[in-house]
Amino acid sequence: MNAVVFKKPFEVSYEQVPRPTNPQKGEAIVRVMACGLCGSDLHPFRGAEEGLRPDTVCGHEFAGIVEEVGEDVALKPGQRVAASFTTACGNCWFCSHGLSSRCDTVQLFGWIGEDGNGIHGGQAQFVRVPHADGTLMALSDDISYDEGVLLGDIFSTGYFCAKNALSALSDSRMDPKDMTVAVVGCGPVGLCAIASALQLGFGTVYAIDRAQSRLELAKKLGAISIAPGDSPIDTACAATVTKSGRGIDAALEVVGAYDALDLCFKLVRPGGVVSSVGVHAHDKGFPVSPEQCYDKNITFRSGRCPARSLMPELCKILKESGIVQIISHHVPLSRASEMYRKFESQAPGVFKVVFDPWA
Numbered sequence: 001m002n003a004v005v006f007k008k009p010f011e012v013s014y015e016q017v018p019r020p021t022n023p024q025k026g027e028a029i030v031r032v033m034a035c036g037l038c039g040s041d042l043h044p045f046r047g048a049e050e051g052l053r054p055d056t057v058c059g060h061e062f063a064g065i066v067e068e069v070g071e072d073v074a075l076k077p078g079q080r081v082a083a084s085f086t087t088a089c090g091n092c093w094f095c096s097h098g099l100s101s102r103c104d105t106v107q108l109f110g111w112i113g114e115d116g117n118g119i120h121g122g123q124a125q126f127v128r129v130p131h132a133d134g135t136l137m138a139l140s141d142d143i144s145y146d147e148g149v150l151l152g153d154i155f156s157t158g159y160f161c162a163k164n165a166l167s168a169l170s171d172s173r174m175d176p177k178d179m180t181v182a183v184v185g186c187g188p189v190g191l192c193a194i195a196s197a198l199q200l201g202f203g204t205v206y207a208i209d210r211a212q213s214r215l216e217l218a219k220k221l222g223a224i225s226i227a228p229g230d231s232p233i234d235t236a237c238a239a240t241v242t243k244s245g246r247g248i249d250a251a252l253e254v255v256g257a258y259d260a261l262d263l264c265f266k267l268v269r270p271g272g273v274v275s276s277v278g279v280h281a282h283d284k285g286f287p288v289s290p291e292q293c294y295d296k297n298i299t300f301r302s303g304r305c306p307a308r309s310l311m312p313e314l315c316k317i318l319k320e321s322g323i324v325q326i327i328s329h330h331v332p333l334s335r336a337s338e339m340y341r342k343f344e345s346q347a348p349g350v351f352k353v354v355f356d357p358w359a
Helices: 039-046 145-151 154-168 188-199 212-221 232-239 258-267 290-296 307-315 333-344
Strands: 002-008 011-016 028-037 062-069 080-083 126-129 136-138 180-184 204-208 224-226 248-253 268-276 299-302 327-332 352-356
Touching: 002 333, 011 333, 028 145, 028 333, 039 333, 062 126, 062 145, 080 145, 136 307, 145 154, 145 307, 145 327, 145 352, 154 188, 154 248, 154 268, 154 299, 154 307, 180 188, 180 258, 188 204, 188 212, 188 248, 204 212, 212 224, 248 258, 258 268, 268 290, 327 333, 333 352
Parallel strands: 180 204, 180 248, 204 224, 248 268, 268 299, 327 352
Antiparallel strands: 002 011, 028 062, 028 126, 028 352, 062 080, 080 136
8 A cells, every 4th residue: 555654854755565454353444535744743754753663654644434344343344434643442441531642552643663562654545443443433424534634633632722721711700702812823733723712612812823824824713813023022912912901811832832832821811721732842841930830820731632532522513613724735645745844844825734545
């Protein structure tokens, strides 16, 4: 089969690799109809995240058709499905309590370590899915494969970030429509966080990014777009001019960069929330001390999104959110090397890339 494999930092390759066959107990093999390029794929691509074994099939966002199933799998061949970006058994304590990202047997698609442990990813024509019934969600006929790709990672992650902020503000005696949120970083996850915040009822949503094309799309989704100046303080001053004058109730960090998280702590009001879902693959540490958090009564929430736990909930707002418009490129999987480079360099107009493995 054809697939995209990791070779070394700044090099992925479109190659023929062995097709997964003979699904074992609990497994399914999925014929991939659409797969995504995620910002998290860039961490090993840039060399910021080490330990990925060369020739691992990349990617953790995919939707398709069940091709084969092993024993004890309720899903049937021919069913349309979307996968969460991590596997989920569906039965352990964490899966049963809405935290599928911390499943007892969790694995990330597209990550095989140097020790050989892990699973191949979904930027391929076929993918083996462990714990198929817990990891895959059957798609209704009105949900496209593109939408399935979004559900399995970035839409879930943006929603998780916004929902964490809202739940942390539940004791604030405020109506969500009176709350102000700032989203720092308007890449694909940031755009999903904007759409989610609006769906959850936040009254004012600011979008902060240096890329004008991203700010324009954020504005289409309903945000107030702000381009930062030379200093983060310039952004803080601009974004905190609200009717109340109290500042930002919730700051959402979706970049995984030290400066982005630092800006969130500068933006947020006393008693506010910083909600972070960025993958911080750096060694710069944490931008504030416990004492600084104490002095502003800040609540900090973070963690990997439990995508599989949230996917059914997100189906209810998928169409109304308008999030599918962030998909800027539909390209053959054979163009993966080119699109990795363009996405990594934040080329204008490159927001969300969806690959067709069969084109």
